[in-house]
Amino acid sequence: MNKSQDALVLLRQIIRSTDMQEKEISRSTGLTLPQLMTMQTLRLSAPITTGELAKEISLTQATVTSILDRLEKKELIQRERGTDDKRKVWISLTPQGVELMKGAPTTQQDLFTRRFDDIQSWEQSMVVSALERVAFMLDAQHLDAAPMLDIGQIDRPDSQE
Amino acid sequence: MNKSQDALVLLRQIIRSTDMQEKEISRSTGLTLPQLMTMQTLRLSAPITTGELAKEISLTQATVTSILDRLEKKELIQRERGTDDKRKVWISLTPQGVELMKGAPTTQQDLFTRRFDDIQSWEQSMVVSALERVAFMLDAQHLDAAPMLDIGQIDRPDSQE
DNA sequence: AGGAATACTTAGTATACTAAAACATTAGCA
DNA sequence: TGCTAATGTTTTAGTATACTAAGTATTCCT
16 A cells, blocks of 8 residues: 555665665776766766866865875876866866776666666656656756766766756 | 666666765764665664674675774664574664664655655556566666565565664 | 965875684584 | 584774865966
8 A cells, every 4th residue: 555665665676776786886896986986977977177076976175186186096087277267177087997987887787778678668658757757756857867877978968857 | 769768867866866865864964874874774674683784785794893883882773692693693773873863864755755645546556666667677676675576566564663 | 456266285083994813602513 | 422614793903095174276257
C-alpha cells in the first residue's frame, strides 16, 4: 500500500549502486572521491575556472586549489591563465586525463544502455517520463547534469528544461 | 530520439541532487561522508557486526574500526561484544545517534513523499515500476537488503525505524 | 584611487586509508 | 583432548588527503 516507501527503497538501491560503482572507479584510477568528482565535472564542463568548479562541486576554492594541485602533479589537468581576465584560471583535462576518464566509468552505463535499448519503445518513454517525475519530486531538475558517462560529446548546452 | 541518453541525464540529476543533499547533511551534522554512510547503514541494519558493516559500505575493517572510534567518542554509536560468538562486536546507534539521524535527512525525502502522494495512483505505480526497471538495468537489485522481485510488483515491508 | 573579484598560499587539524601485525575466540581435526 | 587454522576485531605506524581560516597577490571595474 505504501508506494512512496517502495519508491524510496528503489531510489536508495539505485543511488547505492552508483555509489559503489564510483568507489570502484576510484579504486581503479587511484583517485579519491573529491578528485574523481573534479575530473568528472571537468569532463563535462571544461574549460572552467577554479571558482566555478568549486561552486559546481560544492567545495571551497582553497580546497579545490589543493585538489587541482594534486591532479596537476599527476598531469591529469592543466591550468591556463585567462587572457581577457587575467585573474581567472581555466582548468581543463590533459590528454592523459581524458584517457583516464575514458577507460573506467563505462561498464555500468553500458549495461544500462544495452538493457534500456532492449525494452520496447513505449516502455522507454515510460521510464524517461517517470524519471522526470522523480527528478521533479526531488527538486533535482534545476541542477544541470549532462550525461555522466558517454565521452564523445563535450559541447555543453545549458539548455536544461 | 536518444531516449537512453535522456534517461541517463535524468538519473544523473537525481543522483547529483541526493549527493548535494548528503553534503548538506554532512555539514549540518558535522559528520564526514564515510561517517554519514556508516550512520545511515546503521539506521537500516543495526545491530550489525563490524565486519558486516565494512562489507556493506565497501571499506576495510581497519578503516571502519577507526570510523567507529570517532562515532563512539561522539556517543553516536555503541559497541557490544557478542555473547554467543565473543569475537563479534555488534554495533548500534545510541539514542543520540538515532536522534541525529532523525533530524537531518528527512527534508528531501519528505518533499518527495509529499509530492509522490499528490500524484494519482496509477502514476505512482508507473513510477515504482519504472524505478524497478532502472534498478535492474543498473544491476542494483542485488544490493541492499531490499528484495527485488519480478518487475510488476514488489512487496516490501521494510521496518524503516 | 579604491573596492571587489579571483586564485593562490600558508599553517594547522582531522580524517581516511593502507599494510602489517597483535589479539582473542572459535572451529576443525587427528 | 590438544594442536592448528580460521575468523573477527582491533592496534600500530605511517601517509596522503581534505578541509578550515586567515591572509596575500593580482587584476578588474567604476
